Amino acid sequence: MNAADSARERGRFEALCMPFRADVFRFVYWLCRDRALAEDVVQETLLRAWRSLDSLGDEKSARPWLLTIARRELARVFERKRLPIVDIDVANEAEPDSLAVNDQHEVEDMRRAILKLDVTHREPLVLQVLLGYSTEEIARHLDISVAAVLTRLFRARQVLRQQLLGAEGSRS
Structure with missing residues (x-):
């Protein structure tokens, strides 16, 4: 060339x-x-x-x-x-405040909740919400059916709702 x-x-x-x-x-x-x-x-x-x-x-x-x-x-x-595997008890004894989350902003709560999702549910949600993919595009990209995409998106939102409502309830 x-x-x-x-x-x-x-x-x-x-x-x-x-x-x-x-x-x-x-x-x-x-x-x-x-x-x-x-x-x-x-x-x-x-x-x-x-x-x-x-x-x-x-x-x-x-x-x-x-x-x-x-x-x-x-x-x-x-x-x-x-x-690497970290023993949570040892980490908590060494620095108990380092494991606590102090940020109370809604955006940070949502971000943390999304990151807690299993990759099976997080991936289609990120493709749809952040990258603007349609369900058909997500299905092609992940090589799954549109119905499976819709199920994963539904479950992801359901888990997010539970996590966020739980977080709000613990603040009260």
Whole structure:
């Protein structure tokens, strides 16, 4: 590949993929809850996208294509990664206030409640609420039926409602 072709290919990649970088980061962050890990996964996602740019058939589907790559890359990270285990009693004895949540804002309550959701329910909710996907797009992206998406969204909202009502009741 000559310099002109390389520059053209890079321009195509940047035009297709870079506008969705923030969406990919938000998606991965909401799934993994770790900013540094999300940044690493986004970088790896863009690298994989660059290497397989020719596999993108329809340029209009760049966003779901990138999100699929990101989701798979995050899964690869967790397949390889051994998470450290912390004894909660030891952590509580060492710094009992460090485990307490002092932020009482509704947005923070909602954020924490979403992060507590199982990934099976959190992922379609994030795709719908943060990224604006329709139920049909979510179904295609997750490779499940529309009915399964609707069920997961319903259950996610049900759990959120229970968590938030419980949090409000404990404040009174």
